[in-house]
Amino acid sequence: MIRVGYSANLAAEWLSDFPQGIELIRLPRDLDHDVEIDVWLPDPYPTRNLKIVPHLRGVKVVLSLMAGTEWIPGAMGPHVTICNARAAHNVSTAEWTVSAILAMLKHFPLFLDIQRSGEWKRRFEASAEYAEITGDARTHYPPVMLEELTGKTVMLVGYGSIGKEIERMLEPFRVDLIRVARTARENPKVHAVCELDALLPRAQVVVLILPSSPETRWLIDAQRFSLMQKGALLVNAARGPIVNTEALVEALQSGKIRAALDVTDPEPLPVGHPLWKCPNLLITPHVGGSSPEFTRRALRVAADELRRYMAGEPLLNVVQTAV
Numbered sequence: 001m002i003r004v005g006y007s008a009n010l011a012a013e014w015l016s017d018f019p020q021g022i023e024l025i026r027l028p029r030d031l032d033h034d035v036e037i038d039v040w041l042p043d044p045y046p047t048r049n050l051k052i053v054p055h056l057r058g059v060k061v062v063l064s065l066m067a068g069t070e071w072i073p074g075a076m077g078p079h080v081t082i083c084n085a086r087a088a089h090n091v092s093t094a095e096w097t098v099s100a101i102l103a104m105l106k107h108f109p110l111f112l113d114i115q116r117s118g119e120w121k122r123r124f125e126a127s128a129e130y131a132e133i134t135g136d137a138r139t140h141y142p143p144v145m146l147e148e149l150t151g152k153t154v155m156l157v158g159y160g161s162i163g164k165e166i167e168r169m170l171e172p173f174r175v176d177l178i179r180v181a182r183t184a185r186e187n188p189k190v191h192a193v194c195e196l197d198a199l200l201p202r203a204q205v206v207v208l209i210l211p212s213s214p215e216t217r218w219l220i221d222a223q224r225f226s227l228m229q230k231g232a233l234l235v236n237a238a239r240g241p242i243v244n245t246e247a248l249v250e251a252l253q254s255g256k257i258r259a260a261l262d263v264t265d266p267e268p269l270p271v272g273h274p275l276w277k278c279p280n281l282l283i284t285p286h287v288g289g290s291s292p293e294f295t296r297r298a299l300r301v302a303a304d305e306l307r308r309y310m311a312g313e314p315l316l317n318v319v320q321t322a323v
Contacts, residue, residue, distance in 0.1 A: 001021060001022065001023050002021065002022045002023070002038045002039060002306075002309075002310060003022070003023045003025055003036060003037045003038050003039070003058075004018070004022045004023065004024055004025065004037065004038065004039045004040075004041065004306065005025045005026075005027045005035060005037035005039070005040045005041065005056065005059075006024060006025070006026065006027065006040075006041040007027060007029075007041065007042060007043035007048075007049075008026050008027060008028040008029060009029070009043050010041070010043065010295070010299075012024070012026070014295060014296070014299055015299065015303075017299070017300065017303050018299075018303050018306060019303065019306055019307045019310060021310060022039075022306070022310075025037055027040075027052055029048050029051065029052070030051075031051075031052040031055050032055070033055060034055050034056075034057050035055055035056060035057065036057045036058045037056060037057070037058060037059055038058060038059070038060050038061070039059070039060065039061045039062075039063060039306060039309065040056060040059050040061070040062050040063070041062075041063050041064075041065065041302055042062065042064060042065070042072070043065065044065055044066050046071040049071075049075070050071070050075055053075045053076070059076065059080055060080060060081065060322065061080065061081045061082075061083065061305075061309055061315075062076060062080055062081070062082045062083070063083050063085075063302040063305050063306065064082065064083065064084045064085055065085050065088070065295070065298035065299070065302065066084060066085055066089075066289075066298075067084050067085060067086060067088070067089050067093075067162070067289070068084070068211065068212060068239060069082055069084050069319050069320075070212050070213075070239070072320075073320050078320070078322070078323045079322050079323060080320070080322055081315065081318060081320065081321055081322040082318070082319050082320040083302075083305050083315050083316075083317040083318055083319065084317050084319050085297075085298040085301045085302065085317065086160070086161055086301070086316075086317040087161050087297075087301060088289075088294065088297040088298040088300075088301045089162060089288075089289040089294070089297075089298075090161050090162050090164075090165040091165065091291075091293070092288060092289050092290070092291040092293070092294060093162050093165075093166075093209070093237055093288045093289050094162060094165040094166045094168075094169050095169070096237060096262060096284070096287070096288035096289075097166050097169075097207055097209070097235055097237045097288070098166065098169050098170065100235055100237075100260035100262070100282060100284075101149060101154075101205055101207075101233065101235060101260070102149060103260065103282060104233050104235075104258055104259075104260050104280075104282055105146065105147040105148070105149055105233070106146045106147070107126045107129060107130070107145070107146055107147075108282075109281075109282055110125060110126055110129055111123070111126070123145060124143060124145075126143075126144070126145040126146065127140070127143035127144050127145055129280075130144045130145075130147065131144075132255060133230075133231045133255060133258055133280055134230065134231035135230045135231060149170075149173045149175065149205075150173045150174055150175070151173075151174060151175065151176070152173075152175050152176070152204045152205055153175065153176040153177075153178065153202055153203050153204050153205070154170060154175045154176070154177055154178070154203065154204070154205040154206075154207065155177075155178040155179075155180060155199060155200070155202075155203035155205065155206045155207065156177065156178070156179050156180065156207050156209060157180045157193070157196070157206065157207065157208050157209065157210055157219070158180070158181065158207075158208065158209040158210030158211075158238060159179045159180070159181040159190050160181075160209070160210070162209050162237075163179070163181075163207075163209045163210075166207060166209065167179075175205075178191065178199055178202065178203060179191065180192070180193055180195070180196060180199065181193065181210075193219075196219075196224070197224065197227060200224060200227040200228055201227050201228070201229060203228070203229070203232060204229060204231075204232055204233065205232070205233045205235065206220075206228065206232060206233070206234050206235065207235045207237065208220070208234070208235065208236045208237065208238045208242050208243070209237050209238050210238050210242065211238070211239070212238065212239035212240075212241055212242060216239075216241075216242050217241050217242070218241070218242070218243070218244040219242050219243075220234070220242060220243045220244065220247075220248075221243075221244040221247050222244065222247035222250065222251075225247055225248070225250075225251040225256060225257060226256075228251075228256070228257055230255075230256060230257075231257070231258065232257050232258075233257070233258050233259065233260065234248075234257055234258070234259040234260075235259070235260045235261075236259070236260075236261045236262065236263055237262050237263070237288050238263065239263050239265075240261075240263040240264045240265030240266070240267050241265045243265065245264070245265050245266075245275065248275070249274045249275060249278055252278040252279060252280055252281055253278060253279065255279070255280070257280070258280035258281065259278075259280070259281050259282070260281075260282040260283075260284075261275075261281070261282070261283050261284070262283075262284045262285075262286055262287065262288040263286055263288075264283070264286075267286060268285070268286075269283070269285070301317065304316070305317060
């Protein structure tokens with residue numbers, strides 16, 4: 001019988017769809033003795049998981065509930081197969097991305113500040129904010145108080161399952177889409193990441209939705225910020241280290257770009273960090289995948305992978321194959 005270890009933070013009833021023929025082993029966060037398991041379902045919090053790793057024995061497969069698995073290979077070593085929860089976060093992360101784009105283009109952070117001040121006439125500050133960030137100093141009548149997403153050029157840097165879901169949700173806005181991934185391909189047209197420098201000047205919105213890896217660390221740095229249009233919107237729904245934080249702070253403070261971030265580097269973002277007070281910036285504290293449907297979707301993905309493992313079939317979401 002296959003022994004499956006799961007976090008004590010997961011309610012046992014959530015595992016009711018798991019296949020027969022397994023023994024479920026509840027692993028408390030304060031685990032203080034060795035446990036023999038074949039498959040491990042860590043919860044979404046690396047710090048908590050790392051405390052129990054030394055007590056796990058015999059693990060052959062890790063079924064992460066998250067899309068990102070950066071901490072797992074180092075903790076478990078090369079002799080374990082690791083799968084992520086690809087597709088479990090598509091809807092919630094894509095909805096956060098589209099919401100963040102619209103919030104910034106509609107100047108909602110400013111209007112929220114105006115609401116709290118209770119001063120209706122401050123709405124004209126939106127026109128000044130638009131002129132400053134875009135460099136469009138023309139006289140508009142009536143004054144510009146928001147922008148439109150429809151017809152804009154949006155670049156997706158990363159074109160996996162979440163990127164494709166973002167594209168689906170952007171379809172009603174008839175955006176001009178530029179897709180970028182590790183390798184180029186056709187149908188639909190996807191550019192290779194080596195073309196990024198040539199493509200960045202075309203984009204009005206740049207969405208980052210790619211894995212964190214040594215190759216993607218600081219993919220967006222000072223040199224690439226310099227290639228962006230004035231007033232371009234950077235949306236990071238991926239991982240903080242993909243962006244050089246020092247360069248991001250400079251680009252925001254200089255008025256070169258604006259940004260919406262669900263992730264930061266460092267993370268959690270410390271109290272007093274310069275990012276907190278940067279202009280033209282919306283920060284949410286890594287909540288993009290945290291909808292009420294998250295756990296159910298992720299566990300369905302894990303259950304399907306477990307059935308495949310038990311049947312000797314290839315696993316679908318492998319990010320590391322055991323050696």
